[in-house]
Every structure is written in structure tokens, then in C-alpha cells.
Amino acid sequence: MQKSPLHPFSATIMAWYAEHQRELPWRQTQDPYAIWLSEIILQQTRVAQGLPYFERLITAFPTVRDLAEAPEASLLRLWQGLGYYSRARNLQKAAQMVMRDFSGVFPQSYDEIIRLPGVGPYTAAAIASFAFDEAKAVVDGNVYRVLSRVFAVETDIASSAARGVFTSLAQSLIPMQDPATFNQAIMEFGALQCTPSPDCSDCPLRVSCAAFSEHRVAELPIKSKKTKVKEIEMDYLVIEQNGQLLVRERTEKGIWKGMWEFYLIEDACDWLPFQRQALKSPPVHLLSHRKIHCDAWYVQVPDNFELEIPEGYGWMSPSDFESKGKPVLLLNLITDNLDCPILQDISPTYL
Numbered sequence: 358m359q360k361s362p363l364h365p366f367s368a369t370i371m372a373w374y375a376e377h378q379r380e381l382p383w384r385q386t387q388d389p390y391a392i393w394l395s396e397i398i399l400q401q402t403r404v405a406q407g408l409p410y411f412e413r414l415i416t417a418f419p420t421v422r423d424l425a426e427a428p429e430a431s432l433l434r435l436w437q438g439l440g441y442y443s444r445a446r447n448l449q450k451a452a453q454m455v456m457r458d459f460s461g462v463f464p465q466s467y468d469e470i471i472r473l474p475g476v477g478p479y480t481a482a483a484i485a486s487f488a489f490d491e492a493k494a495v496v497d498g499n500v501y502r503v504l505s506r507v508f509a510v511e512t513d514i515a516s517s518a519a520r521g522v523f524t525s526l527a528q529s530l531i532p533m534q535d536p537a538t539f540n541q542a543i544m545e546f547g548a549l550q551c552t553p554s555p556d557c558s559d560c561p562l563r564v565s566c567a568a569f570s571e572h573r574v575a576e577l578p579i580k581s582k583k584t585k586v587k588e589i590e591m592d593y594l595v596i597e598q599n600g601q602l603l604v605r606e607r608t609e610k611g612i613w614k615g616m617w618e619f620y621l622i623e624d625a626c627d628w629l630p631f632q633r634q635a636l637k638s639p640p641v642h643l644l645s646h647r648k649i650h651c652d653a654w655y656v657q658v659p660d661n662f663e664l665e666i667p668e669g670y671g672w673m674s675p676s677d678f679e680s681k682g683k684p685v686l687l688l689n690l691i692t693d694n695l696d697c698p699i700l701q702d703i704s705p706t707y708l
């Protein structure tokens with residue numbers, strides 16, 4: 358391929374990247390499956406937190422077939438702690454689609470990759486460029502920040518126009534001869550150098566950065582829309598009888614579908630006439646649109662008492678419950694109350 362001259366911005370960030378890049382396992386490969394797995398994990402997770410999950414998942418499911426055929430429960434169990442469980446479910450649906458519609462061969466172009474469940478324009482561009490050298494620019498929050506500052510782009514990044522504006526700018530900067538390195542470089546530059554509160558004094562783009570020269574670094578990117586956060590109360594009873602716990606799998610639609618939990622208090626619980634011992638409340642749990650407050654109590658039901666079991670719940674041994682996938686909120690509740698013996702038995706073996 359004939360080389361076209363690099364835009365000075367692209368040349369600078371690629372040179373910076375050569376010196377500053379972090380060594381990450383998914384950067385040592387062009388295997389689209391491994392790259393896809395890492396990108397899905399990193400969608401709402403920091404690199405340091407995602408790294409051990411990537412290692413565990415790629416070891417448990419080394420090929421797209423292994424992932425497609427895995428029991429959903431074992432995937433959710435390995436995903437436990439990462440949150441946003443719909444990502445894990447979509448991962449498996451996509452693996453099944455690769456097996457069914459692409460004869461087990463990971464699709465090789467942006468237009469095909471974007472058809473996979475859970476894969477949006479950013480992830481499709483990342484996979485297509487890293488694995489197949491397709492010149493598709495990635496655009497995510499980091500890219501918005503870098504480009505809006507360097508080129509003084511005033512488009513509101515929360516607006517519907519933002520993706521188009523920033524994608525065409527990034528697309529005009531991506532070098533045909535090495536799109537993968539450009540994409541890695543701009544993302545890494547946003548993650549490590551041009552951070553929300555950057556240290557511009559050692560930035561190689563300082564001389565050409567519009568935000569820096571106009572003293573507008575703190576102002577850009579412009580983001581107007583504030584997400585409305587809904588406050589939710591979720592209170593649990595940890596009910597024990599004969600060394601077993603009363604638990605259930607969440608079957609209702611939502612981000613915690615397929616996760617396991619203790620008895621969720623929805624009414625006055627008159628059916629349980631026993632004294633409750635208050636447990637320590639886990640910290641307020643923040644999801645993208647929700648703020649969850651949780652209180653919890655422990656109740657030991659006498660061995661010979663015939664308890665009327667609420668619909669959907671059942672008894673389970675602590676070790677079986679330990680092996681089930683649980684929302685982070687519950688994991689926090691458990692680890693904050695290890696002085697309660699039965700909770701000690703179900704404390705997570707890793708996190």
C-alpha cells in the first residue's frame with residue numbers, strides 16, 4: 358500500500374504511544390476473539406479491574422466455540438463482580454451467532470462484526486482495525502476528549518450529532534497504512550495523558566493543542582445533558598434454617614437477570630415472626646441510572662419451624678450459593694458482614 362503522509366496529530370500520538378503504551382495481553386494478539394472479549398470486558402470497566410477477568414475468561418473459554426457452548430451459569434459466575442451482566446449474555450449470544458451464521462469463523466469486516474449482539478460502532482471499529490487492519494476509527498469518551506481539546510470542537514458530546522462529528526474527524530486522521538496503531542494510540546493517549554484533569558506540561562501536543570493555547574482545557578469537551586439518577590431501596594433478609602439459606606435466582610428482565618440473591622423484602626414480612634439482627638449496610642451502589650440503598654438483616658429460623666416458603670425462593674447450602682453469580686451489591690453485603698458465620702461461608706473466593 359502506498360504510504361500517505363501522516364497528519365502531524367497522528368504522527369505525534371503514534372510516537373507517544375510507542376514510548377508510553379501499557380503492555381496488555383490483548384495487544385499482543387491479532388486474534389479477533391481475544392480482542393473482542395477484551396473490548397466487551399472494558400466497555401464499562403477500567404483496565405486494572407478488567408485484566409484478571411480477561412485472563413479467567415480466556416482460560417475458561419479459549420475459543421469462540423467454548424464460549425458458545427458454555428452453560429450460562431458458569432459464564433455469569435466468572436463474570437461476577439464486573440456488573441452490567443447483559444454484556445456477558447450478549448457475549449454468549451454473539452459467540453452462538455458466530456458459530457451459526459459464520460461457520461465458527463469470527464467475522465472479518467466492520468460491517469459484519471457490528472451485527473453481533475452487544476457490539477456497537479466503537480467495539481466493531483476496534484476489532485476490525487486491531488485484528489484485520491481495517492481503517493475504521495474508534496470513537497469513545499477518551500477520543501471525544503482528546504479531539505475536542507486538540508481541535509477545539511465545541512459539539513456537545515451528549516448530543517445526537519456528536520458521534521457523527523467526532524467519527525468523521527477521527528476518520529480523516531486515521532492513517533490507511535497503520536489504522537490499528539492509530540486507534541490504540543488515541544485511546545491510550547486519552548486514558549493516560551489527556552485525562553479529565555490532565556498535566557499539560559509534559560504533553561507532546563501542547564504546541565498544537567487549541568484548548569491548551571486558549572486556556573480552555575477544563576471547558577472541553579462540552580457535555581450538557583445530565584443523566585437523571587433514580588434512587589432505589591433494596592432491603593434483604595438473610596434467612597437461615599438448618600444451615601441452609603433462603604435464596605432465589607432473579608428471573609425478571611433487567612441487568613441482574615440470572616443473578617442470585619437473598620430474600621428481597623417487598624412487604625411487611627409478617628410471615629416471618631422471628632427477631633432480626635441488623636447487618637451492616639453495604640455502601641450505596643451506583644449504576645449508570647440508579648443509586649441503590651440497601652439495608653439487610655439476619656434471621657435464624659428454628660430448625661423445627663415449618664416456614665411457608667415464598668414463591669420463587671428455595672433453600673440452598675452456603676457452598677452452592679457461593680458458587681452462584683451474584684450482583685456486586687450482594688458481594689459487598691457479604692464481605693461487609695463476615696462476622697455473621699453463615700456469610701463467612703459464602704464470602705467470594707476471588708474479587
Ligand code: SF4
Pocket residue numbers: 503506507550551552555556557560561562563566567568569574
Ligand atoms: S495539551 Fe493538555 S489538553 Fe491538550 S492534548 Fe495535551 S494533555 Fe490534552
